[in-house]
Amino acid sequence: MKTTGLIVFFLFFSSFSLAHEGPAFPVLVDKALKSFTVSVWADPDTGNGTYTLYFKPVNDVIESIAVESYPLRDKSHKITGVAEKLAESAGQLPFRAVVVFDTEETWESEFTVKQKDGTSEKVLVQVDVTPPGPSKWEFALYFLPFLLIGFVWGKAYLLKKI
DSSP: OOOHHHHHHHHHHGGGGOOOOOEEEEEEEEEEEEEOOOEEEEEBSSEEEEEEEESSOOOEEEEEEEEEEEEETTTTSOEEEEEEOOBBTBBEEEEEEEEOOSSSSEEEEEEEEEEESSOEEEEEEEOOOOOSOOHHHHHHHHHHHHHHHHHHHHHHHHHHHH
């Protein structure tokens, strides 16, 4: 009975481990475009999700980057924005785009990289949007090992006193 309970417990809470929590992660790495390669890192939290695009080699051919994001289930619900240029870092030219994700689901984002010669190229990525930070249940789950260690320590302390 105890084993079955533990299995059910871990199966129930294992679904929470699929949600993203923490720093940005790569969703596209070194995709070759016409005159450069691009990598896209995402931190897809509900509210203000961010994308950071890294271009190599560093040259001044990018005029602007427009972003259009929409949930896969409803492509008519579009959120648009523009990526801002950041300071060059480690031989890469980074741009950051903030997208206000308003629902928890899979979103698709399309980046249109407009170049100074008048041409443009598109980069498409998909991310699963999750709420920022742990939920109350996740916090309780993370705190549980500390409670158990405290209980075992307290029990051992009381047994030594007797």
